Amino acid sequence: MSEIHNRPLPTLHGRTRETAAIGAVVANAIRGRGGALVVHGEAGIGKTSLVTEVVAGHPDVRKLSAAGAEFEMELAFAARRLEAERAAFLFCLRDPAAAPLFAGLPQLAIAGLGKRDAEALLNAELHGPLDPLVRDRVIAEARGNPLALIELPRSHGPTGFAGGFALPEARPMAWQLQESFAQRLDGLPDATRTLLLIAAAEPVGDPLLLWAAAERLGIAPDAAVPAEAAGLLEIGARVRFRHPLVRSAVHRKATLPDRRQVHRILGDVVDAEADPERRAWHQAQGTHGLDEDIAAELERCADRAQARGGMAAAAAFLERAAALTPDPARRAARALAAARTLQQTGAPDRALDLLDRAEAGRLDASHAAQARLLRGQLTLYTTHGEGALEMLLTAAQDLDPDRARETYLEAFMAARWAGRFGSGDPMADVARAYRDHAPAGTRGHPIDLLLEALTTLVVEGHVAAVPVIRTHGH
Numbered sequence: 001m002s003e004i005h006n007r008p009l010p011t012l013h014g015r016t017r018e019t020a021a022i023g024a025v026v027a028n029a030i031r032g033r034g035g036a037l038v039v040h041g042e043a044g045i046g047k048t049s050l051v052t053e054v055v056a057g058h059p060d061v062r063k064l065s066a067a068g069a070e071f072e073m074e075l076a077f078a079a080r081r082l083e084a085e086r087a088a089f090l091f092c093l094r095d096p097a098a099a100p101l102f103a104g105l106p107q108l109a110i111a112g113l114g115k116r117d118a119e120a121l122l123n124a125e126l127h128g129p130l131d132p133l134v135r136d137r138v139i140a141e142a143r144g145n146p147l148a149l150i151e152l153p154r155s156h157g158p159t160g161f162a163g164g165f166a167l168p169e170a171r172p173m174a175w176q177l178q179e180s181f182a183q184r185l186d187g188l189p190d191a192t193r194t195l196l197l198i199a200a201a202e203p204v205g206d207p208l209l210l211w212a213a214a215e216r217l218g219i220a221p222d223a224a225v226p227a228e229a230a231g232l233l234e235i236g237a238r239v240r241f242r243h244p245l246v247r248s249a250v251h252r253k254a255t256l257p258d259r260r261q262v263h264r265i266l267g268d269v270v271d272a273e274a275d276p277e278r279r280a281w282h283q284a285q286g287t288h289g290l291d292e293d294i295a296a297e298l299e300r301c302a303d304r305a306q307a308r309g310g311m312a313a314a315a316a317f318l319e320r321a322a323a324l325t326p327d328p329a330r331r332a333a334r335a336l337a338a339a340r341t342l343q344q345t346g347a348p349d350r351a352l353d354l355l356d357r358a359e360a361g362r363l364d365a366s367h368a369a370q371a372r373l374l375r376g377q378l379t380l381y382t383t384h385g386e387g388a389l390e391m392l393l394t395a396a397q398d399l400d401p402d403r404a405r406e407t408y409l410e411a412f413m414a415a416r417w418a419g420r421f422g423s424g425d426p427m428a429d430v431a432r433a434y435r436d437h438a439p440a441g442t443r444g445h446p447i448d449l450l451l452e453a454l455t456t457l458v459v460e461g462h463v464a465a466v467p468v469i470r471t472h473g474h
Contacts, residue, residue: 044147111142332361
């Protein structure tokens with residue numbers, strides 16, 4: 001194994017602090033102290049370049065990389081268990097707040113380059129004169145974003161800057177970057193654009209899958225040449241876009257029928273035995289209308305994902321399964337399952353959206369009770385109990401005994417919050433509800449013993465609030 005040297009890398013400008021922080025994670029992994037780091041910042045800020053450069057400096061370290069895909073986000077359930085392993089996870093995200101699974105991991109924010117480094121990078125990319133005032137404004141509007149400083153001169157050329165004395169039309173930076181890549185697509189042959197769309201739709205970057213799908217569409221290997229010459233795509237041991245915004249631009253420029261066609265073909269060429277989940281996902285994305293067979297396969301994929309702890313993957317499979325389900329009752333049940341799984345991933349807003357869809361459908365009595373329970377739980381966690389108590393107590397009366405027990409415990413927790421911020425005696429309300437509707441045949445169960453003790457203490461006036469109680473699975 002090689003040692004990390006915390007020094008600025010020659011191909012990067014002004015990133016000494018960032019390379020040192022990333023390098024320290026790799027160094028600790030080499031020494032047997034595994035860990036993770038979430039590197040985040042806006043599009044084009046250099047997250048991937050930083051990680052790639054640091055890791056590339058250690059040829060004796062085994063490196064595994066993957067492009068992000070929403071239904072593979074469960075990898076973060078592993079990153080918290082690396083302390084004693086010679087391994088490290090380095091994640092690159094635009095907005096960590098949008099990915100709650102990464103909460104709690106160490107984070108490194110990547111800001112824009114300073115003025116001197118930004119000037120050096122821009123000057124290296126300019127191939128013609130640029131008025132100093134215009135140069136200053138380019139740097140100011142790029143806000144030190146390295147990709148912007150590289151791409152804007154390339155995409156607009158000399159005429160785009162009015163001979164060096166004006167700026168292109170001002171637009172949001174992320175939009176400009178994506179648009180600059182989109183403009184390069186316009187001059188490419190149709191077969192090349194289709195090949196790029198296959199690559200954009202296939203997140204693994206497997207060249208065998210790329211060419212298998214291309215062959216189904218009658219696309220020859222030389223279709224890749226214009227894309228590689230334009231600096232958009234590289235095909236080697238893996239298929240790589242120059243930047244994630246290239247993938248976004250390719251996807252945005254394609255028509256919906258073309259995207260569906262590519263996903264259908266990818267679903268056909270992915271090995272059903274080796275990778276059933278990705279195959280089902282492509283089939284789902286390529287489907288127009290409702291399809292129970294694909295919805296059922298997605299549900300099975302969700303079960304497998306849950307069995308290995310991949311709750312985010314399971315939620316994605318269930319959400320798509322619900323959207324493809326023809327039967328209204330089954331569709332509502334799958335939407336409810338997706339909402340419940342989303343709650344467990346820490347995404348309450350999306351969970352509430354799926355719950356709304358479930359309750360708008362045809363839920364049977366059992367699923368309706370589960371929906372009331374979930375709404376009470378989500379209300380409890382998002383509003384600290386306001387309105388949750390009544391929902392939980394109502395749901396508990398219609399649930400099976402095991403779930404009813406846990407629901408009464410959660411009701412005590414909701415009462416704790418309601419007692420702090422409201423009026424009346426919510427603790428007594430829960431105690432009375434439990435005594436009146438205790439699940440039959442459960443006396444002697446450990447949770448019942450706890451509930452009965454709490455109820456007795458509340459009724460006899462010995463306790464006005466109880467500690468936060470967390471039950472299994474919540």
